[in-house]
Amino acid sequence: MRTLTEGPHPWAAGVVAVAGRGPVIAVAEATGWAVRYSSYDPETDTGVELPPAARVPVAVDTPFDLASLTKLFTSVAAVQQIERGTLGIDARIGAYLPEFTGVAEHGVTVRQLLTHTSGLRPELPLYDCPDAAARRDMLRAEAPSAEPGRYLYSDLNMILLQFVLERITGRGLDTLIADGITRPLGMTATRFGPCPGAAATEDQRRPWAKADRGMLRGVVHDENAWALGGVAGHAGLFSTAPDLAVFCRTLLAGGGYGPARILGPDFVELLLTAPGLGFAVDQPWFMGELAGRGAAGHTGFTGTSLVLDPATDTYLILLANTVHPIRRPPANAPRANLATHLSRAVRDA
The missing domain is CATH 3.40.710.10 (DD-peptidase/beta-lactamase superfamily)
Structure with a gap:
Protein backbone atom coordinates (compact mmCIF):
# COMPACT_ATOMS: atom_id res chain seq x y z
CA MET A 1 0.00 0.00 0.00
CA ARG A 2 2.93 2.31 0.57
CA THR A 3 3.52 2.66 -3.17
CA LEU A 4 0.16 4.46 -3.44
CA THR A 5 1.54 7.43 -1.48
CA GLU A 6 5.07 7.67 -2.91
CA GLY A 7 6.59 9.67 -5.77
CA PRO A 8 5.99 13.20 -7.11
CA HIS A 9 2.46 12.35 -8.28
CA PRO A 10 1.22 9.67 -5.85
CA TRP A 11 -2.25 8.18 -6.11
CA ALA A 12 -2.99 9.84 -2.79
CA ALA A 13 -1.10 11.72 -0.10
CA GLY A 14 -2.47 9.35 2.53
CA VAL A 15 -4.35 6.05 2.51
CA VAL A 16 -6.18 3.99 5.12
CA ALA A 17 -7.45 0.48 4.36
CA VAL A 18 -9.60 -1.64 6.67
CA ALA A 19 -10.95 -5.06 5.73
CA GLY A 20 -13.01 -7.42 7.83
CA ARG A 21 -14.93 -10.66 7.77
CA GLY A 22 -17.73 -11.32 10.19
CA PRO A 23 -16.90 -9.65 13.53
CA VAL A 24 -13.14 -9.72 12.86
CA ILE A 25 -11.11 -6.83 11.43
CA ALA A 26 -8.42 -8.64 9.45
CA VAL A 27 -6.54 -5.64 8.05
CA ALA A 28 -6.15 -2.10 9.39
CA GLU A 29 -3.30 -0.18 7.78
CA ALA A 30 -2.40 3.46 7.19
CA THR A 31 0.35 5.03 5.13
CA GLY A 32 1.33 8.49 3.95
CA TRP A 33 0.16 11.91 5.03
CA ALA A 34 -3.09 13.44 6.17
CA VAL A 35 -1.49 16.80 5.35
CA ARG A 36 1.49 16.89 3.01
CA TYR A 37 1.14 20.09 0.95
CA SER A 38 0.56 23.76 1.69
CA SER A 39 -0.67 24.54 -1.83
CA TYR A 40 -0.56 23.53 -5.49
CA ASP A 41 1.76 25.16 -8.05
CA PRO A 42 0.09 25.13 -11.49
CA GLU A 43 3.31 26.19 -13.24
CA THR A 44 5.19 23.08 -12.18
CA ASP A 45 2.07 20.90 -11.76
CA THR A 46 3.28 19.80 -8.33
CA GLY A 47 2.25 20.31 -4.76
CA VAL A 48 4.22 22.70 -2.57
CA GLU A 49 5.35 20.35 0.17
CA LEU A 50 5.31 21.37 3.80
CA PRO A 51 8.54 21.00 5.81
CA PRO A 52 8.71 17.47 7.25
CA ALA A 53 8.05 18.72 10.78
CA ALA A 54 4.85 20.46 9.65
CA ARG A 55 3.33 17.46 7.85
CA VAL A 56 0.66 15.37 9.53
CA PRO A 57 0.96 11.58 9.16
CA VAL A 58 -2.18 9.61 8.48
CA ALA A 59 -3.40 7.10 11.08
CA VAL A 60 -6.03 4.37 10.97
CA ASP A 61 -8.40 6.65 12.90
CA THR A 62 -7.81 9.79 10.82
CA PRO A 196 -10.65 20.10 12.19
CA GLY A 197 -8.53 16.94 12.45
CA ALA A 198 -9.51 15.53 9.06
CA ALA A 199 -7.13 14.74 6.24
CA ALA A 200 -6.59 17.71 3.93
CA THR A 201 -8.12 17.73 0.47
CA GLU A 202 -7.64 20.29 -2.29
CA ASP A 203 -6.07 23.67 -2.89
CA GLN A 204 -9.40 24.66 -4.38
CA ARG A 205 -9.02 27.43 -6.94
CA ARG A 206 -10.34 28.25 -10.37
CA PRO A 207 -9.87 27.17 -13.14
CA TRP A 208 -9.48 23.57 -11.98
CA ALA A 209 -12.09 23.90 -9.24
CA LYS A 210 -15.48 25.59 -9.18
CA ALA A 211 -14.71 27.98 -6.32
CA ASP A 212 -11.75 29.83 -4.82
CA PHE A 279 -25.67 1.44 -3.23
CA ALA A 280 -24.08 0.34 -6.51
CA VAL A 281 -24.10 -3.42 -7.07
CA ASP A 282 -21.43 -5.57 -8.77
CA GLN A 283 -19.22 -2.84 -10.24
CA PRO A 284 -15.81 -4.37 -11.09
CA TRP A 285 -14.26 -0.98 -11.88
CA PHE A 286 -13.88 -0.40 -8.14
CA MET A 287 -14.90 -3.75 -6.62
CA GLY A 288 -12.43 -5.89 -8.58
CA GLU A 289 -13.10 -9.59 -8.17
CA LEU A 290 -15.54 -8.97 -5.32
CA ALA A 291 -18.02 -7.99 -8.03
CA GLY A 292 -20.23 -10.62 -9.60
CA ARG A 293 -21.94 -12.21 -6.63
CA GLY A 294 -23.96 -9.33 -5.20
CA ALA A 295 -21.30 -7.03 -3.76
CA ALA A 296 -22.59 -3.54 -2.99
CA GLY A 297 -20.83 -0.27 -2.31
CA HIS A 298 -19.91 3.19 -3.50
CA THR A 299 -17.00 5.51 -4.19
CA GLY A 300 -16.34 9.13 -3.27
CA PHE A 301 -14.63 11.81 -5.36
CA THR A 302 -12.08 12.61 -2.63
CA GLY A 303 -10.66 9.06 -2.83
CA THR A 304 -12.99 7.06 -0.63
CA SER A 305 -14.71 3.74 -1.29
CA LEU A 306 -16.61 1.03 0.53
CA VAL A 307 -17.56 -2.48 -0.59
CA LEU A 308 -19.78 -5.03 1.14
CA ASP A 309 -19.80 -8.67 0.01
CA PRO A 310 -22.80 -10.39 1.63
CA ALA A 311 -21.87 -13.70 -0.03
CA THR A 312 -18.71 -13.99 2.08
CA ASP A 313 -19.63 -11.61 4.94
CA THR A 314 -16.65 -9.39 4.13
CA TYR A 315 -16.12 -5.68 3.63
CA LEU A 316 -13.41 -3.34 2.44
CA ILE A 317 -13.02 0.33 3.34
CA LEU A 318 -10.53 2.54 1.54
CA LEU A 319 -10.09 6.14 2.64
CA ALA A 320 -7.67 8.37 0.76
CA ASN A 321 -7.16 12.03 -0.07
CA THR A 322 -6.50 11.62 -3.79
CA VAL A 323 -7.43 15.28 -4.34
CA HIS A 324 -4.59 16.58 -2.13
CA PRO A 325 -3.25 18.97 -3.34
CA ILE A 326 -5.38 18.98 -6.54
CA ARG A 327 -8.07 16.93 -8.26
CA ARG A 328 -6.93 14.68 -11.06
CA PRO A 329 -8.68 12.28 -13.44
CA PRO A 330 -10.03 9.31 -11.46
CA ALA A 331 -7.70 6.32 -11.17
CA ASN A 332 -9.68 3.39 -9.83
CA ALA A 333 -7.12 0.61 -10.26
CA PRO A 334 -5.95 0.79 -6.60
CA ARG A 335 -9.54 0.38 -5.40
CA ALA A 336 -10.16 -2.59 -7.68
CA ASN A 337 -6.78 -4.19 -6.89
CA LEU A 338 -7.32 -4.08 -3.14
CA ALA A 339 -10.80 -5.55 -3.55
CA THR A 340 -9.37 -8.33 -5.70
CA HIS A 341 -6.70 -9.09 -3.08
CA LEU A 342 -9.45 -9.37 -0.47
CA SER A 343 -11.55 -11.61 -2.68
CA ARG A 344 -8.62 -13.98 -3.30
CA ALA A 345 -7.66 -14.03 0.37
CA VAL A 346 -11.19 -15.05 1.34
CA ARG A 347 -11.27 -17.66 -1.42
CA ASP A 348 -7.94 -19.13 -0.37
CA ALA A 349 -9.01 -19.17 3.28
Whole structure:
Protein backbone atom coordinates (compact mmCIF):
# COMPACT_ATOMS: atom_id res chain seq x y z
CA MET A 1 0.00 0.00 0.00
CA ARG A 2 2.93 2.31 0.57
CA THR A 3 3.52 2.66 -3.17
CA LEU A 4 0.16 4.46 -3.44
CA THR A 5 1.54 7.43 -1.48
CA GLU A 6 5.07 7.67 -2.91
CA GLY A 7 6.59 9.67 -5.77
CA PRO A 8 5.99 13.20 -7.11
CA HIS A 9 2.46 12.35 -8.28
CA PRO A 10 1.22 9.67 -5.85
CA TRP A 11 -2.25 8.18 -6.11
CA ALA A 12 -2.99 9.84 -2.79
CA ALA A 13 -1.10 11.72 -0.10
CA GLY A 14 -2.47 9.35 2.53
CA VAL A 15 -4.35 6.05 2.51
CA VAL A 16 -6.18 3.99 5.12
CA ALA A 17 -7.45 0.48 4.36
CA VAL A 18 -9.60 -1.64 6.67
CA ALA A 19 -10.95 -5.06 5.73
CA GLY A 20 -13.01 -7.42 7.83
CA ARG A 21 -14.93 -10.66 7.77
CA GLY A 22 -17.73 -11.32 10.19
CA PRO A 23 -16.90 -9.65 13.53
CA VAL A 24 -13.14 -9.72 12.86
CA ILE A 25 -11.11 -6.83 11.43
CA ALA A 26 -8.42 -8.64 9.45
CA VAL A 27 -6.54 -5.64 8.05
CA ALA A 28 -6.15 -2.10 9.39
CA GLU A 29 -3.30 -0.18 7.78
CA ALA A 30 -2.40 3.46 7.19
CA THR A 31 0.35 5.03 5.13
CA GLY A 32 1.33 8.49 3.95
CA TRP A 33 0.16 11.91 5.03
CA ALA A 34 -3.09 13.44 6.17
CA VAL A 35 -1.49 16.80 5.35
CA ARG A 36 1.49 16.89 3.01
CA TYR A 37 1.14 20.09 0.95
CA SER A 38 0.56 23.76 1.69
CA SER A 39 -0.67 24.54 -1.83
CA TYR A 40 -0.56 23.53 -5.49
CA ASP A 41 1.76 25.16 -8.05
CA PRO A 42 0.09 25.13 -11.49
CA GLU A 43 3.31 26.19 -13.24
CA THR A 44 5.19 23.08 -12.18
CA ASP A 45 2.07 20.90 -11.76
CA THR A 46 3.28 19.80 -8.33
CA GLY A 47 2.25 20.31 -4.76
CA VAL A 48 4.22 22.70 -2.57
CA GLU A 49 5.35 20.35 0.17
CA LEU A 50 5.31 21.37 3.80
CA PRO A 51 8.54 21.00 5.81
CA PRO A 52 8.71 17.47 7.25
CA ALA A 53 8.05 18.72 10.78
CA ALA A 54 4.85 20.46 9.65
CA ARG A 55 3.33 17.46 7.85
CA VAL A 56 0.66 15.37 9.53
CA PRO A 57 0.96 11.58 9.16
CA VAL A 58 -2.18 9.61 8.48
CA ALA A 59 -3.40 7.10 11.08
CA VAL A 60 -6.03 4.37 10.97
CA ASP A 61 -8.40 6.65 12.90
CA THR A 62 -7.81 9.79 10.82
CA PRO A 63 -11.12 11.30 9.67
CA PHE A 64 -11.60 11.76 5.91
CA ASP A 65 -14.08 13.71 3.82
CA LEU A 66 -16.36 10.90 2.65
CA ALA A 67 -17.67 12.78 -0.41
CA SER A 68 -20.30 10.58 -2.12
CA LEU A 69 -20.18 7.88 0.55
CA THR A 70 -22.53 10.35 2.25
CA LYS A 71 -25.16 9.10 -0.21
CA LEU A 72 -25.18 5.73 1.54
CA PHE A 73 -26.19 7.33 4.84
CA THR A 74 -28.88 9.41 3.13
CA SER A 75 -30.17 6.21 1.52
CA VAL A 76 -30.30 4.38 4.85
CA ALA A 77 -32.14 7.34 6.39
CA ALA A 78 -34.67 7.18 3.54
CA VAL A 79 -35.19 3.44 3.87
CA GLN A 80 -35.73 3.92 7.61
CA GLN A 81 -38.66 6.17 6.75
CA ILE A 82 -39.91 3.63 4.21
CA GLU A 83 -39.78 0.95 6.90
CA ARG A 84 -41.79 3.20 9.25
CA GLY A 85 -44.39 3.91 6.58
CA THR A 86 -43.80 7.66 6.50
CA LEU A 87 -42.25 7.55 3.01
CA GLY A 88 -43.53 5.63 0.01
CA ILE A 89 -40.84 4.09 -2.15
CA ASP A 90 -42.93 4.55 -5.29
CA ALA A 91 -44.51 7.81 -4.18
CA ARG A 92 -44.06 10.82 -6.43
CA ILE A 93 -41.74 13.57 -5.20
CA GLY A 94 -44.45 16.09 -6.03
CA ALA A 95 -46.57 14.59 -3.24
CA TYR A 96 -43.99 15.75 -0.71
CA LEU A 97 -42.47 18.76 -2.51
CA PRO A 98 -45.21 20.18 -4.78
CA GLU A 99 -43.26 23.40 -5.22
CA PHE A 100 -40.47 21.44 -6.98
CA THR A 101 -42.35 21.69 -10.26
CA GLY A 102 -39.51 20.41 -12.45
CA VAL A 103 -39.66 16.88 -11.02
CA ALA A 104 -43.32 17.03 -9.98
CA GLU A 105 -44.50 17.56 -13.56
CA HIS A 106 -42.51 14.52 -14.73
CA GLY A 107 -43.78 12.21 -12.00
CA VAL A 108 -40.32 11.45 -10.56
CA THR A 109 -40.53 8.96 -7.67
CA VAL A 110 -38.58 8.23 -4.50
CA ARG A 111 -37.37 4.95 -6.00
CA GLN A 112 -36.02 6.82 -9.03
CA LEU A 113 -34.03 9.16 -6.80
CA LEU A 114 -32.56 6.19 -4.91
CA THR A 115 -31.65 4.31 -8.09
CA HIS A 116 -30.43 7.30 -10.14
CA THR A 117 -33.16 6.79 -12.71
CA SER A 118 -34.90 10.16 -12.29
CA GLY A 119 -33.32 11.55 -15.46
CA LEU A 120 -31.88 14.54 -13.58
CA ARG A 121 -28.52 15.76 -14.87
CA PRO A 122 -25.42 15.10 -12.72
CA GLU A 123 -25.30 18.48 -10.97
CA LEU A 124 -26.24 22.16 -10.99
CA PRO A 125 -23.96 25.15 -10.29
CA LEU A 126 -25.48 25.88 -6.89
CA TYR A 127 -22.10 27.26 -5.81
CA ASP A 128 -22.62 30.20 -8.21
CA CYS A 129 -25.95 31.23 -6.70
CA PRO A 130 -25.93 34.43 -4.62
CA ASP A 131 -28.00 33.06 -1.73
CA ALA A 132 -30.04 30.16 -0.38
CA ALA A 133 -33.24 31.40 -2.03
CA ALA A 134 -31.60 31.36 -5.46
CA ARG A 135 -30.27 27.85 -4.87
CA ARG A 136 -33.70 26.62 -3.86
CA ASP A 137 -35.33 28.29 -6.89
CA MET A 138 -32.80 26.60 -9.20
CA LEU A 139 -33.54 23.20 -7.70
CA ARG A 140 -37.30 23.72 -7.77
CA ALA A 141 -37.27 24.51 -11.47
CA GLU A 142 -34.90 21.72 -12.52
CA ALA A 143 -36.58 19.11 -14.71
CA PRO A 144 -35.16 15.76 -15.88
CA SER A 145 -32.78 16.09 -18.82
CA ALA A 146 -33.38 12.46 -19.80
CA GLU A 147 -36.46 10.28 -19.76
CA PRO A 148 -37.11 9.07 -16.17
CA GLY A 149 -36.38 5.36 -15.90
CA ARG A 150 -32.95 5.48 -17.55
CA TYR A 151 -29.85 5.32 -15.33
CA LEU A 152 -28.04 8.65 -15.04
CA TYR A 153 -25.93 9.19 -11.93
CA SER A 154 -26.80 12.53 -10.34
CA ASP A 155 -25.98 14.32 -7.10
CA LEU A 156 -29.34 16.08 -7.48
CA ASN A 157 -31.16 12.85 -6.62
CA MET A 158 -29.78 12.80 -3.09
CA ILE A 159 -30.17 16.55 -2.64
CA LEU A 160 -33.87 16.25 -3.47
CA LEU A 161 -34.16 13.18 -1.25
CA GLN A 162 -32.69 15.26 1.58
CA PHE A 163 -35.43 17.86 1.09
CA VAL A 164 -38.08 15.12 1.09
CA LEU A 165 -36.75 13.63 4.32
CA GLU A 166 -36.55 17.00 6.00
CA ARG A 167 -40.11 17.86 4.88
CA ILE A 168 -41.73 14.66 6.16
CA THR A 169 -39.82 14.53 9.47
CA GLY A 170 -39.38 18.21 10.30
CA ARG A 171 -35.73 17.52 11.13
CA GLY A 172 -32.46 18.28 9.37
CA LEU A 173 -30.56 15.53 7.58
CA ASP A 174 -27.67 15.86 10.03
CA THR A 175 -30.06 15.15 12.90
CA LEU A 176 -31.71 12.25 11.08
CA ILE A 177 -28.36 10.57 10.42
CA ALA A 178 -27.09 11.20 13.94
CA ASP A 179 -30.25 10.02 15.70
CA GLY A 180 -31.03 7.16 13.34
CA ILE A 181 -27.60 5.78 12.43
CA THR A 182 -24.41 7.07 14.00
CA ARG A 183 -25.51 7.59 17.61
CA PRO A 184 -27.23 4.20 18.03
CA LEU A 185 -24.21 2.47 16.47
CA GLY A 186 -21.67 4.39 18.56
CA MET A 187 -20.09 5.94 15.45
CA THR A 188 -18.79 8.94 17.37
CA ALA A 189 -16.32 10.03 14.66
CA THR A 190 -18.93 10.27 11.89
CA ARG A 191 -20.51 13.67 11.41
CA PHE A 192 -20.97 16.57 9.05
CA GLY A 193 -18.21 19.16 9.17
CA PRO A 194 -16.41 21.11 10.30
CA CYS A 195 -13.96 18.38 11.30
CA PRO A 196 -10.65 20.10 12.19
CA GLY A 197 -8.53 16.94 12.45
CA ALA A 198 -9.51 15.53 9.06
CA ALA A 199 -7.13 14.74 6.24
CA ALA A 200 -6.59 17.71 3.93
CA THR A 201 -8.12 17.73 0.47
CA GLU A 202 -7.64 20.29 -2.29
CA ASP A 203 -6.07 23.67 -2.89
CA GLN A 204 -9.40 24.66 -4.38
CA ARG A 205 -9.02 27.43 -6.94
CA ARG A 206 -10.34 28.25 -10.37
CA PRO A 207 -9.87 27.17 -13.14
CA TRP A 208 -9.48 23.57 -11.98
CA ALA A 209 -12.09 23.90 -9.24
CA LYS A 210 -15.48 25.59 -9.18
CA ALA A 211 -14.71 27.98 -6.32
CA ASP A 212 -11.75 29.83 -4.82
CA ARG A 213 -11.41 28.49 -1.29
CA GLY A 214 -7.71 27.67 -0.89
CA MET A 215 -6.32 24.57 0.82
CA LEU A 216 -9.17 22.69 2.48
CA ARG A 217 -8.99 20.73 5.68
CA GLY A 218 -11.93 19.79 7.83
CA VAL A 219 -14.50 21.52 5.62
CA VAL A 220 -16.42 19.80 2.86
CA HIS A 221 -14.62 19.52 -0.48
CA ASP A 222 -17.71 19.31 -2.72
CA GLU A 223 -18.58 22.81 -3.90
CA ASN A 224 -22.35 22.25 -3.95
CA ALA A 225 -22.35 20.72 -0.47
CA TRP A 226 -20.34 23.74 0.67
CA ALA A 227 -22.90 26.04 -0.95
CA LEU A 228 -25.66 24.18 0.92
CA GLY A 229 -23.97 24.87 4.25
CA GLY A 230 -21.96 21.67 4.56
CA VAL A 231 -24.94 19.37 5.16
CA ALA A 232 -26.16 17.77 1.94
CA GLY A 233 -27.66 14.50 0.84
CA HIS A 234 -24.88 13.79 -1.63
CA ALA A 235 -21.74 14.89 0.28
CA GLY A 236 -20.56 16.45 3.53
CA LEU A 237 -19.98 13.63 6.01
CA PHE A 238 -16.59 12.97 7.60
CA SER A 239 -15.70 9.63 9.15
CA THR A 240 -12.93 7.20 10.05
CA ALA A 241 -12.28 3.67 8.84
CA PRO A 242 -13.11 2.11 12.25
CA ASP A 243 -16.46 3.91 12.31
CA LEU A 244 -17.24 2.79 8.77
CA ALA A 245 -16.36 -0.77 9.78
CA VAL A 246 -19.23 -0.59 12.26
CA PHE A 247 -21.54 0.67 9.51
CA CYS A 248 -20.48 -2.19 7.22
CA ARG A 249 -20.79 -4.77 9.96
CA THR A 250 -24.30 -3.55 10.77
CA LEU A 251 -25.53 -3.91 7.20
CA LEU A 252 -23.90 -7.31 6.68
CA ALA A 253 -25.54 -8.48 9.92
CA GLY A 254 -29.00 -7.51 8.68
CA GLY A 255 -29.27 -4.07 10.25
CA GLY A 256 -28.24 -4.74 13.84
CA TYR A 257 -25.03 -4.16 15.80
CA GLY A 258 -24.84 -5.16 19.44
CA PRO A 259 -28.04 -3.93 21.12
CA ALA A 260 -28.78 -1.42 18.34
CA ARG A 261 -30.91 -2.02 15.27
CA ILE A 262 -31.17 0.63 12.56
CA LEU A 263 -33.09 -1.41 9.94
CA GLY A 264 -34.88 -4.70 9.63
CA PRO A 265 -33.23 -7.46 7.54
CA ASP A 266 -35.79 -7.18 4.74
CA PHE A 267 -35.04 -3.49 4.34
CA VAL A 268 -31.29 -4.05 4.37
CA GLU A 269 -31.85 -6.55 1.57
CA LEU A 270 -33.82 -3.90 -0.30
CA LEU A 271 -30.85 -1.52 0.01
CA LEU A 272 -28.24 -3.99 -1.19
CA THR A 273 -30.05 -6.07 -3.82
CA ALA A 274 -29.62 -5.06 -7.47
CA PRO A 275 -30.08 -2.42 -8.65
CA GLY A 276 -29.51 -1.20 -5.09
CA LEU A 277 -30.98 1.80 -3.31
CA GLY A 278 -28.15 4.32 -3.10
CA PHE A 279 -25.67 1.44 -3.23
CA ALA A 280 -24.08 0.34 -6.51
CA VAL A 281 -24.10 -3.42 -7.07
CA ASP A 282 -21.43 -5.57 -8.77
CA GLN A 283 -19.22 -2.84 -10.24
CA PRO A 284 -15.81 -4.37 -11.09
CA TRP A 285 -14.26 -0.98 -11.88
CA PHE A 286 -13.88 -0.40 -8.14
CA MET A 287 -14.90 -3.75 -6.62
CA GLY A 288 -12.43 -5.89 -8.58
CA GLU A 289 -13.10 -9.59 -8.17
CA LEU A 290 -15.54 -8.97 -5.32
CA ALA A 291 -18.02 -7.99 -8.03
CA GLY A 292 -20.23 -10.62 -9.60
CA ARG A 293 -21.94 -12.21 -6.63
CA GLY A 294 -23.96 -9.33 -5.20
CA ALA A 295 -21.30 -7.03 -3.76
CA ALA A 296 -22.59 -3.54 -2.99
CA GLY A 297 -20.83 -0.27 -2.31
CA HIS A 298 -19.91 3.19 -3.50
CA THR A 299 -17.00 5.51 -4.19
CA GLY A 300 -16.34 9.13 -3.27
CA PHE A 301 -14.63 11.81 -5.36
CA THR A 302 -12.08 12.61 -2.63
CA GLY A 303 -10.66 9.06 -2.83
CA THR A 304 -12.99 7.06 -0.63
CA SER A 305 -14.71 3.74 -1.29
CA LEU A 306 -16.61 1.03 0.53
CA VAL A 307 -17.56 -2.48 -0.59
CA LEU A 308 -19.78 -5.03 1.14
CA ASP A 309 -19.80 -8.67 0.01
CA PRO A 310 -22.80 -10.39 1.63
CA ALA A 311 -21.87 -13.70 -0.03
CA THR A 312 -18.71 -13.99 2.08
CA ASP A 313 -19.63 -11.61 4.94
CA THR A 314 -16.65 -9.39 4.13
CA TYR A 315 -16.12 -5.68 3.63
CA LEU A 316 -13.41 -3.34 2.44
CA ILE A 317 -13.02 0.33 3.34
CA LEU A 318 -10.53 2.54 1.54
CA LEU A 319 -10.09 6.14 2.64
CA ALA A 320 -7.67 8.37 0.76
CA ASN A 321 -7.16 12.03 -0.07
CA THR A 322 -6.50 11.62 -3.79
CA VAL A 323 -7.43 15.28 -4.34
CA HIS A 324 -4.59 16.58 -2.13
CA PRO A 325 -3.25 18.97 -3.34
CA ILE A 326 -5.38 18.98 -6.54
CA ARG A 327 -8.07 16.93 -8.26
CA ARG A 328 -6.93 14.68 -11.06
CA PRO A 329 -8.68 12.28 -13.44
CA PRO A 330 -10.03 9.31 -11.46
CA ALA A 331 -7.70 6.32 -11.17
CA ASN A 332 -9.68 3.39 -9.83
CA ALA A 333 -7.12 0.61 -10.26
CA PRO A 334 -5.95 0.79 -6.60
CA ARG A 335 -9.54 0.38 -5.40
CA ALA A 336 -10.16 -2.59 -7.68
CA ASN A 337 -6.78 -4.19 -6.89
CA LEU A 338 -7.32 -4.08 -3.14
CA ALA A 339 -10.80 -5.55 -3.55
CA THR A 340 -9.37 -8.33 -5.70
CA HIS A 341 -6.70 -9.09 -3.08
CA LEU A 342 -9.45 -9.37 -0.47
CA SER A 343 -11.55 -11.61 -2.68
CA ARG A 344 -8.62 -13.98 -3.30
CA ALA A 345 -7.66 -14.03 0.37
CA VAL A 346 -11.19 -15.05 1.34
CA ARG A 347 -11.27 -17.66 -1.42
CA ASP A 348 -7.94 -19.13 -0.37
CA ALA A 349 -9.01 -19.17 3.28
